[in-house]
Amino acid sequence: MVDATWGTGEAPRDVLGPVKAEPAFDDDHPPRKDLIADCVHCGFCLPTCPTYVLWGAEADSPRGRIYLMNEGVGGEPLSDSMVEHFDRCLGCMSCVTACPSGVRYDRLIEDTRAQIERRHTRTPKDRALRAAIFALFPYPKRLRLLRGPLRAYQISGLQSLVARTGLLARLAPTLATLDSLAPRLRSVPRPPRRIPARGRRRAVVGMLTGCVQSAFFPDVNSATVRVLAAEGCEVLIPPAQGCCGALSVHNGRKEEAKRFARRLIALFEKTGMDYFVVNAAGCGSSLKEYDELLADDPAYASRAKAFTAKVRDLAELLAELGPVATRHPLDVTVAYHDACHLAHAQGIRAQPRALLRGIPGLTLKEIADPEICCGSAGVWNVLNPEPAAQLGDRKAADVLATGASVLVTANPGCLMQVAAGIRRQGGAIALAHTAQVLDASIRDLGAGALVSGR
Ligand code: SF4
């Protein structure tokens, strides 16, 4: 029977009765019912969820999102509002740490996001923004091409002029967010492919240089290499590593993430490394899940498992090996910020603190509400500039309240996000990765080397 609205420009209607909408999820790894059923609705996760803290709405809490997933597996369609609540999740995993029932929200949201990316049609504006983000951020070479123009923009004074007018924020909030996040760029030579251990060799370590890390924080990579070598590690850095896939997997682009993962495994398994070290928390948490990501791939499942077993965050590896290099005093007060993907996703809190406390003269301050995300969350701050700035401002105020002169963390996204919040509040604090603090101590550079960038 022909639909009477056909060719009239009106929305089609089913003349045989109401159209049964497609259920939210298909059979390709929907959020698992058994994992959903683990949630006993106690609500312990609510106060640790940044979106619940911001808006106080049940649907923007972990419990509310699990409820929506349950609706979806029960056959409800994937509505725009459902997608919005899932999109608003930062993936910070604070709820995973807080949950007394051990609910695997990380698995649930990852599977949900992959379904959304395959089955939901986004608005043209959202599609264009996401296409631009994923054509740029996972490609270190493309990011490095931005360094020259960005440096010229910063040192010419144009950036300050643009900020003073406030025009960019009004006309293009996403660009304004990117502008506010961009770190001050410095020229640093790239580390060689192989760096010998200093003294007795204790381990052979493959190192991820990362996308944002290598393009915008090359000094963090240089410090990481020096610290590893000083601690007796031979460091191997094969060129053309590409992306680890963290950004893709955290945004539901599973097939893209798998391609990146296979490439990285194939490149590094030839090196004969004992460990694979990562200095960016977001990357580390994804690398530790390569075994799950590639579990269905017969050619890579066992290789991914072997690779995953070797992955270590820098602080984790240094704590495991124990210090051999002499620590020289650093007379400085630092505030340590827990990157969500280090603390919540990898459970690494004690090791960086122990490494910092091991430096004579250094005073370590804790930041209030450490479990609440700073709002960076991969590209969440680019996709959601306003709430991200609110979270960034909260974190910046808590950081400034410590009175520390250096903020230390282990994720490039957090460094950029908190720095932007601090600038908005007219504050000043130097920023450093844990590796840079250790490097300054081992090389006896004094506290001035850390606080000079303030
Ligand atoms: S991952 Fe973070 S933002 Fe998402 S539900 Fe859990 S606590 Fe909330």
Ligand code: SF4
């Ligand atoms: S804490 Fe765990 S069990 Fe309780 S509501 Fe949150 S996810 Fe569910």
